[in-house]
Amino acid sequence: MAAVMFLYHPEIITLVKPFKVKPNVTLNLSKGATLLATRNTNVVQLRLNASIKGGKINTYYAEKFDSSVIYLDGKDHFSIKNHSSAITDIQIIRKHDGDGIAVEFNSENDEDSISWVSASNLNISGFEKGIYLKTTQVSESELAWVNGNTFDQVHISDCEYGIYLDGHTSIPYEVAGNSFTNVQIQISERTLFGIFVKGNRNYFQVTLWDNKNKEAVKFDIDSYRNKLESNIKPDGLINLGKENSISYY
Numbered sequence: 687m688a689a690v691m692f693l694y695h696p697e698i699i700t701l702v703k704p705f706k707v708k709p710n711v712t713l714n715l716s717k718g719a720t721l722l723a724t725r726n727t728n729v730v731q732l733r734l735n736a737s738i739k740g741g742k743i744n745t746y747y748a749e750k751f752d753s754s755v756i757y758l759d760g761k762d763h764f765s766i767k768n769h770s771s772a773i774t775d776i777q778i779i780r781k782h783d784g785d786g787i788a789v790e791f792n793s794e795n796d797e798d799s800i801s802w803v804s805a806s807n808l809n810i811s812g813f814e815k816g817i818y819l820k821t822t823q824v825s826e827s828e829l830a831w832v833n834g835n836t837f838d839q840v841h842i843s844d845c846e847y848g849i850y851l852d853g854h855t856s857i858p859y860e861v862a863g864n865s866f867t868n869v870q871i872q873i874s875e876r877t878l879f880g881i882f883v884k885g886n887r888n889y890f891q892v893t894l895w896d897n898k899n900k901e902a903v904k905f906d907i908d909s910y911r912n913k914l915e916s917n918i919k920p921d922g923l924i925n926l927g928k929e930n931s932i933s934y935y
Contacts, residue, residue, distance in 0.1 A: 704728045704757075707736040715741025715776075723748045728757040735769035742777040745786060754790035754818070760798025760830060773805040780812030782844055783876060790818045791835065793859075796828035806838045816842040816871075819885075820852040821859040834863045842880075843872035849892075853885035855910040855927075861885035866892060873897045879904045883927075886910040893917050905930045 698720045704727050707713050713730075715721070719741040723729045729743055743755050755778050758764065764771060778788040788810040791800045798821075810816045817840070819832045832853065842848040848871040853861025862885055869892040871880040880894045881903040887910070894902045894916060902922045905912060909927030917935055925932065 706731045709733045710735045712737040728753045729755045731757045734762045737772040739774045744779045751786040754787040756789045758791045760793030760800045764800045766802050771803045775807045777809040784812040785814045787815045787818045788813045791832045792820045793830040794822040798830045800832045801834045803835045809841045811843045814846045815850045816845040816848045818850045819861045830859045832861045837866045840869045844874050846878050848880040851883045851885040862887050865889040884908040888912045891915045
């Protein structure tokens with residue numbers, strides 16, 4: 687049976703260790719509630735069929751923060767039939783020149799999987815990576831993936847990488863079929879790429895602001911058949927992959 691945890695009051699909750707949202711539980715935060723991270727650890731980990739909604743997560747005071755704010759581990763096996771995990775209506779804050787990752791989906795070992803997770807209405811600022819989908823190379827007889835997840839209404843600013851997909855063009859380890867729609871990315875002086883892709887068949891519908899004639903998007907050599915719809919000009923894109931589709935508006 688699913689459960690819901692509520693935090694309605696405009697309170698600041700200081701965290702000194704990872705907050706793990708247990709399977710089948712939704713953590714509901716009011717708009718005035720803040721989870722304040724003070725240590726270099728993952729802040730919130732969602733287990734299978736867990737969700738988080740609302741509030742703010744602030745890592746401003748966590749020094750040398752190279753962890754992740756919201757973390758999903760593929761060893762929990764988020765498959766296409768066993769969950770409805772969601773991340774919604776959250777502001778995630780770091781320093782203007784901060785490090786760490788705001789949202790990370792990570793599959794490292796054989797049969798690790800993260801699929802069909804929904805994320806929407808996120809406001810992310812000040813991290814090394816805003817959204818990071820990662821698989822680690824496994825042997826030819828093994829499989830690991832981060833596939834088929836959806837991100838909608840996402841706003842990202844002051845990050846070195848707004849969206850970073852760290853996968854492969856095909857199995858056995860891949861980041862594939864993920865969609866990013868209604869995304870706004872503010873390019874700043876520290877930004878290396880608004881979007882960086884190693885993976886296949888991912889879809890991006892993104893507006894990038896103020897790239898000032900620098901490259902804003904990179905499809906790496908390990909990318910295949912991704913699709914980008916964006917406002918950037920052709921000289922704002924590096925396309926080293928195969929059969930990637932780019933349209934401009």
